[in-house]
Amino acid sequence: MQITDVTIRKMKMRMKEPFLTSFGTMQDKQFLLLEVHDELGNMGWGESVAFDAPWYTEETVETNLHMLRDFLIPLLLGKEILHPDRVGSLFAPIRGNNMAKASLECAVWDLYAKREGIPLAEALGGQRQRIEVGISIGIQKDLVDLTDHVQRYLEEGYKRIKVKIKPGAEMDILRGLREAFPDVPLMADANSAYSLDDIDLLKRLDKFDLLMIEQPLAHDDIVDHAVLQKQMKTPICLDESIHSLEDVRKAVELGSTKVINVKIGRVGGLSEAKRIHDYCMEKGVPVWCGGMLEAGIGRAHNIALTSLPNFVLPGDTAGSSRYWEKDIIEPEVVVEDGYITVPTAPGIGFTPDLSTIEEFTTDIWQYRA
Ligand SMILES: O=C(O)CCC(=O)c1ccccc1C(=O)O
Ligand SMILES: [Mg+2]
Secondary structure: OEEEEEEEEEEEEEEEEEEEEOOEEEEEEEEEEEEEEEOOOOEEEEEOOOEOOOOOOOOEHHHHHHHHHHHHHHHHOOOEOOOHHHHHHHOOOOOOOHHHHHHHHHHHHHHHHHHHOOEHHHHHOOOOOEEEEOEEEOOOOOHHHHHHHHHHHHHOOOOOEEEEOOOOOHHHHHHHHHHHOOOOOEEEEOOOOOOHHHHHHHHHHHHHOOOOEEOOOOOOOOHHHHHHHHHOOOOEEEOOOOOOHHHHHHHHHHOOOOEEEEOOOOOOOHHHHHHHHHHHHHHOOOEEEOOOOOOHHHHHHHHHHHOOOOEOOOEOOOOHHHOOOOOOEEOOOOOEOOEEEOOOOOEOOOEEOHHHHHHOEEEEEEEEO
């Protein structure tokens, strides 16, 4: 297949509630949408998960625009591509910038699956008809607010609760939640807010019987995490530190992590995400699919990936209504009893809602081979 046309749309969508972490607050979400066409008139869609500021990784909406327009789209347009797995090698001359690469690669995967007339989940080797989902809750103003949120999401059926923690607030948050919900599958995400100086504090979290603790130490560390894991019972799950299968291999070999949070954008696309999945399955390391507060297109790619067999833990892919008044796909993503049904229509299996997309588009760029 040949990619003949690429459209980039810059989007701005307001989330229902601000999302707070140890590194910042987000409410007005800006992101890029990618639309690709082939020589037969098929279409594919991708979503960049880079935020407008570089607090999660160094990539931003603007750096993604620069990479896409000046490097990645020129490398892709007009090339004969046998399979989406080959897109990575076209991008090999460009270092890093995984979220920019993934946005385009995911669009090619969607297009490829549509061209083959099969669901994206099937094209990736997915087998599940429905996926189990959890929810990630940002830092709230107080424990009462947090408990209310947890209660509401449990009532909606979410299978696992993840809460954000930060230094000084972790004990009260986790003690409070454990008192209110003694048996709920619970985990904490620190978003790199601690260091080995906090090792005694972190060890005290073992008593809360957490499913895992996500990324307690530096965003670029795998060595200190191995030191911490040796002294902590709670399994460590790496998020920010993982950009590739090579990172996963090193972290698993060092003993820095017992679980992997796979984010398609962070690892540069679906092909690398699948390689990480396959490696972890062979090593007996469970994986789950992380989230980046995606709109419907990114959410659809996450659902397809989560249908692979080693996604054995509920991920962060919540329903559209948890984030948006109105999502940009038809139908929206719906959670029932803690499950999302994997769509069976070709490609991502959800239809981009063009009028809603237009409503939230602030800029548009088009490229042709
Ligand atoms: O609901 C979601 O999409 C996941 C929310 C989440 O935890 C998150 C959101 C933004 C940036 C980083 C993270 C994270 O997993 O660390
Ligand atoms: Mg995280």
